[in-house]
Amino acid sequence: MTAAVRPVVHIVGLGAVGTVLAVDLLRFTNVSLVPLFRSQAKLDYFRNDCKSTFGIRKLYEENTPVYKYKIENSECPTTFPGGKISNLIVTTKTYQTKEAISPYLPYIDSNTNIILIQNGLGVLEVLRDDIFKNSSQRPHLFQGVISHGIFQDEGFIYNHAGWVGMKIARLPWTDNEMIQTSQSVQNDEQNELIGLLTQKILAKEFGIEHMSYQELLLGQLHKFLVNACMNPVTAIVDCVNGEMIDDCPPVFKSIVDECLDVLRVAYKPLFDYEETYKGKTEYPSLSVNDTLEPKQLVKDIIRVGCDLNAKNSTSMRQDTLYLRETEINYINGYIVQLAQTHNLGPNACKVNKTITELVNLRSGLNKTRAEKGDWRK
Ligand SMILES: NC(=O)c1ccc[n+]([C@@H]2O[C@H](COP(=O)([O-])OP(=O)(O)OC[C@H]3O[C@@H](n4cnc5c(N)ncnc54)[C@H](OP(=O)(O)O)[C@@H]3O)[C@@H](O)[C@H]2O)c1
Numbered sequence: 001m002t003a004a005v006r007p008v009v010h011i012v013g014l015g016a017v018g019t020v021l022a023v024d025l026l027r028f029t030n031v032s033l034v035p036l037f038r039s040q041a042k043l044d045y046f047r048n049d050c051k052s053t054f055g056i057r058k059l060y061e062e063n064t065p066v067y068k069y070k071i072e073n074s075e076c077p078t079t080f081p082g083g084k085i086s087n088l089i090v091t092t093k094t095y096q097t098k099e100a101i102s103p104y105l106p107y108i109d110s111n112t113n114i115i116l117i118q119n120g121l122g123v124l125e126v127l128r129d130d131i132f133k134n135s136s137q138r139p140h141l142f143q144g145v146i147s148h149g150i151f152q153d154e155g156f157i158y159n160h161a162g163w164v165g166m167k168i169a170r171l172p173w174t175d176n177e178m179i180q181t182s183q184s185v186q187n188d189e190q191n192e193l194i195g196l197l198t199q200k201i202l203a204k205e206f207g208i209e210h211m212s213y214q215e216l217l218l219g220q221l222h223k224f225l226v227n228a229c230m231n232p233v234t235a236i237v238d239c240v241n242g243e244m245i246d247d248c249p250p251v252f253k254s255i256v257d258e259c260l261d262v263l264r265v266a267y268k269p270l271f272d273y274e275e276t277y278k279g280k281t282e283y284p285s286l287s288v289n290d291t292l293e294p295k296q297l298v299k300d301i302i303r304v305g306c307d308l309n310a311k312n313s314t315s316m317r318q319d320t321l322y323l324r325e326t327e328i329n330y331i332n333g334y335i336v337q338l339a340q341t342h343n344l345g346p347n348a349c350k351v352n353k354t355i356t357e358l359v360n361l362r363s364g365l366n367k368t369r370a371e372k373g374d375w376r377k
Contacts, residue, residue: 007192010085012036012100013092014046014054016150017117019158021089021166021206023056026069028202035074036104043076046156054156060163068157077103087193088114088139094330097123098130110137113193115168117144119315120330121224122337124171132173140191141171145220148207165207168197169216178269180212181282212284217270218291221263225297228331228352229255230305231316235326236358238317242310245302252298258351259335260294266338320363323370328359 009025011018014035025031035054037043046052055068075081085107092100097116101108108114116123124141132138149162170188172178188194189210197203198210229252234241264271270288277283290296319326329337332352339349346353369375 006030006032007087007196008032008034009087009089009193009196010034010036010104011089011091012104013090013096014156015091016152016158017146017148018089018091019054019156020056020148020150020160021091021117021146022054023067023069024202024206025196027067028205029196029199031196032073033071035071036080036100037074037076038100040076040078043074043079046074050156055158056150057153057157057159058163059159059161066157080104080107083107084109085112087196088112090114090116091118093325094118094120094123094327095325098126101131105131108139110139112139113142113191114139115142115144115193115197116171117146117166118330119223119227120327120334121220122330122334125337128173135173138173140193141173142168142194143171143213143216143220144168145216145223147223163207165209167209167211167216167219168194169211169213170194172213175269177213178217178267179214179273179277179283182212182284183282185210185212214270214273214286215284217267218286218288221267221270222291222297224331225256225259225292226301226305228259228335229298229301231314231326232328232332232355232359234314235316235320236355236362238320238362240310241306241312241314245306245310248306249298249302252301253294254351255332255355256294256297256301258349259332260292262335262338262342262344262348262352265342265344316359320359320366323363323367326359326363328356332356332359 009031011022011033014022022033025033035046037046051070052074053068053070055066057066058064080103085104088108090097090101127141144166146166147164148160148166150158150160153159170180189198194210197208202208230241233244233248233251237244273286274288316326316328333356335352336349336356
């Protein structure tokens with residue numbers, strides 16, 4: 001009898017999202033996991049100070065230990081020994097993706113599987129237009145849209161605060177591949193990385209659902225619109241979510257209406273989907289128009305963002321408070337970029353352009369106050 005081959009998975013971006021997935025991959029599959037760090041200093045910190053160990057505390061489970069795992073192999077660009085990368089999980093922030101995967105491009109080919117697990121939109125365009133320009137050498141690319149909530153405790157120990165789940169799908173390299181049949185989704189279960197992520201126990205414990213791109217995209221756009229309202233507005237006015245519940249509807253309506261006008265052009269096959277694929281049983285059915293109905297969307301965003309999560313502070317507000325770079329260019333800034341790509345003219349994105357500028361103003365102002373003092377005091 002031959003021993004089963006352990007799939008090797010590299011992960012770049014072992015932060016909050018990377019660690020929560022890495023821990024469950026190690027708990028529930030026989031994967032061999034190799035974290036890739038940004039620098040020798042970070043690798044040394046992981047290997048020496050943290051004893052090559054990371055962990056997750058499940059805050060929603062009572063009396064459970066921190067699930068800790070010690071890793072055999074970890075690398076950074078200068079120590080990477082070479083050899084083909086078969087499976088790569090990318091869990092950096094959106095704006096860090098290009099820099100993070102660039103050192104490993106010689107080891108990625110058309111048989112490599114890459115999954116991006118990030119918020120926002122626009123990384124696909126960066127990979128397609130700046131990195132994998134040659135279409136014959138493009139890897140198999142997948143997206144994970146994750147709704148779990150995780151934050152750092154100390155070092156490589158993170159708190160898993162809210163269990164929600166993760167949707168995954170194959171990303172289309174071109175607009176012609178945007179709509180996928182149910183059969184093609186089923187075929188992808190033979191793919192090593194998708195096969196791993198959809199293994200029964202892992203999929204159940206982590207809440208992983210594998211679906212067509214159009215199904216994922218609909219959920220992704222819904223989440224994107226929640227983020228496009230909640231993140232920048234809380235960052236700009238510096239408030240906790242629930243504080244703005246009575247006064248945010250007009251600005252949310254302006255953001256949602258303009259985002260949808262631009263998204264309808266950029267993702268036309270999705271917005272035409274119900275009409276085009278009605279009654280075609282090889283395609284999954286989808287309620288695009290109901291899910292993205294603007295008035296209902298604004299109500300949902302206020303209910304989920306400001307009411308159910310009233311005490312939360314958004315990640316973008318946290319980023320501005322802690323003087324970190326924000327993901328604004330991959331949220332409202334992405335709408336501005338799409339309007340330009342599709343030649344819609346400057347009026348098509350003026351709300352999102354102003355929102356993006358105001359977030360950058362808030363970030364800059366917080367940095368100036370930290371460096372030079374606060375004039376209000
Ligand atoms: N946290 C959540 O609850 C949550 C939920 C849903 C979605 N998301 C989304 O998931 C994505 C990841 O978020 P996160 O919260 O996990 O961020 P994070 O904790 O900041 O993790 C990002 C990791 O990427 C690493 N990194 C950055 N540049 C790198 C490079 N060049 N090479 C190697 N590693 C590099 C960072 O390492 P350094 O420390 O060295 O910079 C960090 O460990 C974001 O798009 C976020 O919006 C997060």
